Amino acid sequence: MAWRNVSHVSRVIFMKKDSKIITFKIKRWDPGKGDWRISTYTVTIRKGMTILDALVHIKETIDHTLSYRASCRMGICGSCGMTINGKPRLACETQILELKSNTISIEPLKNFDLIKDLATDFSLFFEKQTKIRPYLIRSDEDEYWNPSREYKQTPTERLLYEQFSNCITCGLCYAACPTNATNINYLGPQALMNTYRFIADSRDEGTLERIELVDAVDGIWGCHLSGACSDVCPKGVDPALAIQLLRGLVAAKALRRIKHKKATGVVPPSEAKRRKGIPEPPPFNV
Amino acid sequence: MKESTIRLIQYFTALLIFILIGFHLGIFTQFLGPGYSAGLDYLSVLERMKNAFYDTIYLILLFSLLTHGFIGIRNIMFEIFLTSSIRRIITLALIIVYIFFLLYGALPIFYGVEECITCV
Structure with a gap:
């Protein structure tokens, strides 16, 4: 029991040490009115949370009308690009604590047409x-349309x-x-x-x-x-x-220093012999 | 004319300007010419105008400066005006102004030569 109490206390200390209250100022495009508005949200964030985590949290618990685009959450799909503290970044790859700011401004990407809030038209x-x-x-x-190798x-x-x-x-x-x-x-x-x-x-x-x-x-x-x-x-x-x-x-x-480039051909068939006892592979297809 | 050709002309004229301006300023030093004040003397200028070598240098310099400058102005104008029809009008207008300045600039060089010949 005593161990549990100590553990609980340490967990509380850990949470207090690594959590922070951050204010998000989100510049949102309202397509109905054709105008901007700024929504402010205060969120308690933990160490390791990204901007996308915060946006998901805001949408789930504070404001369901907030719109943004996101998909893979791991910097592969490239969907969650937005202007964070004035710089274009991926929301899923931006750690909130690494921004070292108590107020974070989020805007849609510049140079793109707008759809709604943070979602832009690509x-x-x-x-x-x-x-x-x-x-x-x-x-x-x-070979291009019916590849052999x-x-x-x-x-x-x-x-x-x-x-x-x-x-x-x-x-x-x-x-x-x-x-x-x-x-x-x-x-x-x-x-x-x-x-x-x-x-x-x-x-x-x-x-x-x-x-x-x-x-x-x-x-x-x-x-x-x-x-x-x-x-x-x-x-x-x-x-x-x-x-x-x-x-x-x-x-x-x-300056006429470049001529038509001849591309490389297809890989020649392998000359390696199959070892005994290993079955033949299925027929090649692309 | 392709854009790459225009850009190459601009790079080439920039190089020419760099060399010829160096030469032009060099005339006003003791090393290449008669020195600063003597180089700017009226008679000294007329003397240079009699020289076909200097005339050629000044003509090439004039051509290089105008070409380089007008290509630059065209690029700036193209960034302001994005419609292709307006860009065509701008190009045409700039060519006309370019030819005018080229002739206007070349006139004193040839006129200077003429005057010197009659002086002699």
Whole structure:
């Protein structure tokens, strides 16, 4: 019994030490009135709680009308991007105590159309992403549509675009970009970074086509090199670097230093012999 | 003209400006020219105007400065005006103004040469 009491007391001390009362000021868009309003909520938070945890808590226990977008809760889906204390962040990856602030302001992502409260419309963002043809472009149509084996790629070739393939299309770079804030036609860091990601891929043959798409005032030449995109990326991707590398490629093409790139072929059949006693695998399909 | 070509022209003219402005300012030093006050002397300027080498340098400098500047103005205007039809009008207007300034700037160089020839 005495042990239980001690345990209870220590738990209380632990809770008091690691919990904190935080005020959330949430800037909400009201589509009915077409106006902003700021809602203030006071929440007791514990160590380890993220902004998304707090939002879930607010929605469940304080205000059911609060709207936001979230899905995986672990920084993979990229749904819960919002402006937290003035900086675009993923709500699920932002620890409240790490912000070191008793009042936290939450706003929807900038440079996006609004749906309701913190939820933003990604239609234009994905439209721009689609423009740059974010898939492998290849001349071997038969193999492309009816693949027989995997495309060949060495680890070194993969390293050329690896960091850029970590993009989760959360839109934080787009929200942070000052060019996107003033020019709605600008493709944005995500689309441009993705362009470079596919050009750098040894399995792709669409280099010249993609260069044509981005060689415009509202394409790569619209970038002002502020680097805000790279600063806010939750996955450590460097879109600013990709844009600079892409500029180099476009300039090289203008100087006729780039020719059509031939993509790598498919992996040859394995010459290894099957050991005795191991059954045959099922037929290959994709 | 493609945007990349325009940008390459801008980079190239920037390089030219850097070199030629260096040369232009160098004339007013004791190392490359007659010195600051002597370099700005009217007769000294006329002397330079007689020289085809200096005339060529000034023409290239004028062309580089105007091209570089007008491409820059175009870029700024394109960030303010996003409609393609307005952008076309801006480009056309800037080309006209560019040609005017190029001719206006080139005139004293050629006129200076003419005057010097008649002086002699």
